[in-house]
Amino acid sequence: GIVSTFAKMHFKCRATVVPYLNSTITRFLVPDDKVPWSVEWSSYLPVEYTDPSTNGKPWADSNDLSKMRFNELDGNVNRKSHNGDYLIDGNGRPLNPVGRTGLSGRGILGRWGPNHAADPIVSRIKDGRLQFVAIKRKDNGEWAIPGGMVDPGEEVSATLKREFGEEALGGKKSAEMDNIWRNGRRLYAGYVDDPRNTDNSWMETVVVNFHDYEGVMDDVQLEAGDDAASVRWVAADSNEPLYASHKSFIDLLCASITI
Ligand code: RP5
Numbered sequence: 001g002i003v004s005t006f007a008k009m010h011f012k013c014r015a016t017v018v019p020y021l022n023s024t025i026t027r028f029l030v031p032d033d034k035v036p037w038s039v040e041w042s043s044y045l046p047v048e049y050t051d052p053s054t055n056g057k058p059w060a061d062s063n064d065l066s067k068m069r070f071n072e073l074d075g076n077v078n079r080k081s082h083n084g085d086y087l088i089d090g091n092g093r094p095l096n097p098v099g100r101t102g103l104s105g106r107g108i109l110g111r112w113g114p115n116h117a118a119d120p121i122v123s124r125i126k127d128g129r130l131q132f133v134a135i136k137r138k139d140n141g142e143w144a145i146p147g148g149m150v151d152p153g154e155e156v157s158a159t160l161k162r163e164f165g166e167e168a169l170g171g172k173k174s175a176e177m178d179n180i181w182r183n184g185r186r187l188y189a190g191y192v193d194d195p196r197n198t199d200n201s202w203m204e205t206v207v208v209n210f211h212d213y214e215g216v217m218d219d220v221q222l223e224a225g226d227d228a229a230s231v232r233w234v235a236a237d238s239n240e241p242l243y244a245s246h247k248s249f250i251d252l253l254c255a256s257i258t259i
Helices: 002-006 156-168 177-181 246-256
Strands: 047-050 103-107 113-126 129-137 184-192 201-211 228-235
Touching (some): 156 201, 156 228, 184 246
Parallel strands (some): 113 201
Antiparallel strands (some): 113 129
């Protein structure tokens, strides 16, 4: 099925046509057959990169990995993967569960190992077509589901509402949205093929669909905010490219809703 396919191979985090986000770094080229760590590749020389601007940030790990409890809940930082236990290499660094990315280090991500996010898909049927709310990301200009990082100790259900509010409702409170948040359906939990992933840091997410059966969203004013440059309804069956693995998530949505 869709899930097992896209969580077993990655493409966007191997791209060499564009430099790594906010840098001039280009990844070491990794062909498809060399992605799995189980395939020996003695001449593999990933580029080492940890964005210096992340150092000392409250949301970022230090570079002393010796005290981090990988594959566990480490204080209030969740270092467990949705995909089961991940490996630790000879230098004590977590290994990307899908495989090589051509870049080692933490990149621009905050955590060594999994970086947990949540993606709310707010959907409706309008004029006979399934639509969902999408935002345009400020970091790379791509259209995306308005997801975001789970704060340490935060419940995923809270992250979903908070991120949608910040990015798609301009940070404004909306009483109508309470009806939407009542019925969530989990579509996916696991690895994301995010362009920021490295050999040692990667994105994971929980995708939850909130389908508007009652036309509640007709009275909700969408407004871009925070990390979003714009917001709009997008037809789920349009073939618009989306950020990271988001197109696969929308495919799961399409497969689960009858029009
Ligand atoms: C993606 O990055 C996830 O699917 C989620 O949409 C997003 C979270 O990162 P930020 O939007 O906070 O940068 O991998």
